[in-house]
Amino acid sequence: MILASAALAPPASAADGEVTFTNGGVTLHGTVVAPPGGTKLPGLVMVHGSGAHSREDYRDQAEAFARQGIATLIYDKRTEGYSQFERSYSTLADDALAAVEALRKRPDVDPARVGVWGLSEGGWVAPLAASRSADVAFVVTVGANGVKPAQQQAWAVENQLRRLGMDGSVVRMASSTMMRQLVGGGVFPEAYYDPVPVLKSLRRPVLGLWGAKDVLTPPGEALRIFEESVAQHTLRVFPDTQHQLRRTTDGFDKLPGYAPGYLELVGSWVQHPPAVSSADAPPAQDRPSVEITPLRWYETTWLQLAVAALLLVAFAWYPLFRRGPAARPARWLSATGLLAVLGFLGVDVLIQLTMGRSLGPVLLGRPLPWLVLQLLSVGVVAAAIGTAVAWWRRRSLRLGVLLAGGVLFVPWALYWGLLNV
CATH class of the missing domain: 3.40.50.1820 (Alpha/Beta hydrolase fold, catalytic domain)
Structure with missing residues (x-):
């Protein structure tokens, strides 16, 4: 009343x-x-x-x-x-x-x-x-x-992204995975x-x-x-x-x-x-807030940073240490892998700084840069399969390092939502 x-x-x-x-x-x-x-x-x-x-x-x-x-x-x-x-x-x-x-x-x-x-x-x-x-x-x-506070902030972030027309994996990444990483990394004081x-x-x-x-x-x-x-x-x-x-x-x-x-x-x-x-009667909410849980051991911020660094090294290894004829799938894996990892890091920072407002038009519930990253991620997986075949034939160390990056990329991309709907 x-x-x-x-x-x-x-x-x-x-x-x-x-x-x-x-x-x-x-x-x-x-x-x-x-x-x-x-x-x-x-x-x-x-x-x-x-x-x-x-x-x-x-x-x-x-x-x-x-x-x-x-x-x-x-x-x-x-x-x-x-x-x-x-x-x-x-x-x-x-x-x-x-x-x-x-x-x-x-x-x-x-x-x-x-x-x-x-x-x-x-x-x-x-x-x-x-x-x-x-x-x-x-x-x-x-x-x-x-x-x-962390639970409140995650709810508010999701509201902002949904207002911009976003849905699906990008929203879950920003309001849950990214929030948990910020808290775990110590950049969200009083989170709990x-x-x-x-x-x-x-x-x-x-x-x-x-x-x-x-x-x-x-x-x-x-x-x-x-x-x-x-x-x-x-x-x-x-x-x-x-x-x-x-x-x-x-x-x-x-x-x-x-x-x-x-x-x-x-x-x-x-x-x-x-x-x-x-x-008074409680006002309506279109959805409840969700508790932000602490990071598990394999999610720790330093480990996630280390994985991103390893991916960049693995994908850059092939063109930097090129010897002999190049395998086409390996070239694709190197290029798409580097673009996907670097692009994700850039998009992640933009979401944190601008609440998604600077990510441009939204298509199919995804901002255009996120949609491009998801397509690149699918390309990484396809190129990794081709590289695995090439490595089996040649047993090259250079291909092996690149392939290791392709294999590591899959769980990393799943964790961050790049391979999710």
Whole structure:
């Protein structure tokens, strides 16, 4: 059930106060946006989503909350110890708690009514902060996840690729195999963080908000997990709304303005958190998210890199060490093998960097470069068979090395989806 939209009161000039606070030797800077002349105000610390963020990214919401009588602290997210390859939810939670402490010290704030608000990644961090301190009176989450980060990211990647018209092996490779390799290679920090134990430990009111058309967080699963895990909850779904509760047509575009009723709901709920739990029906998902399992021994990232290197050496061996007449199947195996391996490495990087947007037209559910790679892979297998015949006749070391590459290519290509439908 959504509260009816109501116009916020005209903005009285907010009283801004600059604050600094420290966690783990890092000094963070923020601003408290509060109604002027207020006393015994509830307080709200806004915790960032993933990536680099400054306090200005949340100022419009902070000003809206201030107009409803809430002192809101926004701050610049730490850069030390936080990057694509390094982050700690524990450290981010302690940053939020340091902000809570700073806000509770303000004379116009009621220290018993200060809570945290978290968007996306902040939906993992804010509950963790609240679970660590009785000073946090309540929790508000927007687009929070009930599943682990790697599982959420795999679901989001698949959404993006399917939006581009892709299907089949390329989607499975990008959303499962590639994701598991990134996690196993250590380039996806906090991939297996489980939010459920923290949610179950919370003993304070939680307001959870989701957009029905969220394509980054699996919203139906998240709402169900929150409902089952959080003792005192108010869970709401906004139709025609995306991950950040912006208006949208399909979950991918972002129209001006927030979901009608969102800002007002947060303001009224923070002022008077209800004692009785309630939840909207979970929004529909076209498919569930799938857990990302750890790599088995033969899938380890270093082994996969070694196999790719061996394939390149084997396929390049034949033309580099050419002696005597060349066998036609061997020439084809060398050429198609090199093109398939190098081409796959390039496509893999492009998918990671652009979520598939730079792969060109899609034919038969496959982007054109992937379709070409699959045809090349079939050519590699056919050429390997011909090379095996030539090697049997000549028993040449040069052909043997090339053939070994052709044989190794088959399980490698099956693993990465190049020989799959």
